Amino acid sequence: MKISKLNIFGCYKILFKPNKDKRGYFTRTYCRKEFKKFKINDRWVQNNLSLNKNKNTLRGLHFQTRPFEEDKLVRCVKGSVTDYILDLRKKSKTYMKLVKIKLSDKNFLSVYVPRGCAHGYITLENNTILSYSVTNYYSKKNERTFSFFDKKLKVKFPIKPKFISKKDLKINNKV
Numbered sequence: 001m002k003i004s005k006l007n008i009f010g011c012y013k014i015l016f017k018p019n020k021d022k023r024g025y026f027t028r029t030y031c032r033k034e035f036k037k038f039k040i041n042d043r044w045v046q047n048n049l050s051l052n053k054n055k056n057t058l059r060g061l062h063f064q065t066r067p068f069e070e071d072k073l074v075r076c077v078k079g080s081v082t083d084y085i086l087d088l089r090k091k092s093k094t095y096m097k098l099v100k101i102k103l104s105d106k107n108f109l110s111v112y113v114p115r116g117c118a119h120g121y122i123t124l125e126n127n128t129i130l131s132y133s134v135t136n137y138y139s140k141k142n143e144r145t146f147s148f149f150d151k152k153l154k155v156k157f158p159i160k161p162k163f164i165s166k167k168d169l170k171i172n173n174k175v
Contacts, residue, residue, distance in 0.1 A: 001034050006101070008087045008094045010114035012038060013101060014073075018108060027108065029075060030133070040112055041071045044133040052079075052123045052130075056162035060120015061086050061146040069115035070136035079128025080104035081121040082158050086146055089116035098153055103130075118146045120168075122157055147171040 002015040018025035035042045050059070061084060064070055074083065083103045087094045103109050103121075113119045121130070148155050150171055 001028055001031055003034060003038050003040075006085070006111070007099050008085055008097050008117065009089075009092050010112075011085055011087075011099065011117065012040065012112040014110040014112060016108040016110070029110070030073070041114075041135050042073075043135050044073070045137055046134045048132040048134065049077075050130045050132070052081075052128045052163075053126065054163050055123055055126050055128075056159055057123040057128075058120070058148060058157075058161035058164045058168060059122075060084065060168065061118035061148060062120060063088060063116075063118040063144055063146065064136065064139060064142045065144055066142070068136050068139040068142040070134045071115050072113040072119055072135075073110060073133040074103070074113060074119065075110035075131050076103035076105055077129050077131050078105050079123065079125035080106075081123050081128055081130065083111055083121045084119070084148070084155070085111065085113050086118040086120075086153070087116070088118055088146065092116070096152065098155070118144075120148060122159065122161055124159065145170065 004013050016027045018027035084100050086098045
């Protein structure tokens with residue numbers, strides 16, 4: 001397992017190193033000892049799966065407000081996405097910085113998204129599945145969306161978004 005910093009404070013890219021043979025592969029997707037070296041919060045309280053039936057599905061940028069802020073460990077277990085993280089922490093040196101990274105079932109990458117950052121992605125293949133481990137419980141009341149379409153972000157998608165929820169289309173970016 002190799003952990004490296006991304007260009008947002010507290011965000012990490014995690015590369016899993018699979019042991020492959022003719023049967024397939026085996027890899028760790030989490031290791032408390034490695035996470036502790038980087039002071040990564042790993043008190044997971046919930047695991048989630050997201051199935052995206054269609055290529056060009058856009059989700060996010062999602063986050064939760066206090067007291068339900070959460071850290072996330074996100075990986076693509078089937079298919080591929082371009083994944084986005086937006087720093088919404090007003091006192092952060094990387095406030096309003098957006099980073100993107102490709103996650104797929106072939107590149108063995110995950111991202112660690114710290115609380116105070118919004119997360120989203122666009123699918124690059126049909127039937128893409130993402131797995132999330134989170135450090136807080138979901139609260140509908142505290143759920144927020146920062147729109148990808150906010151002109152401040154100037155997001156350039158690798159493909160044109162086609163499948164988007166009404167919630168994710170709204171530009172109501174009050175953090």
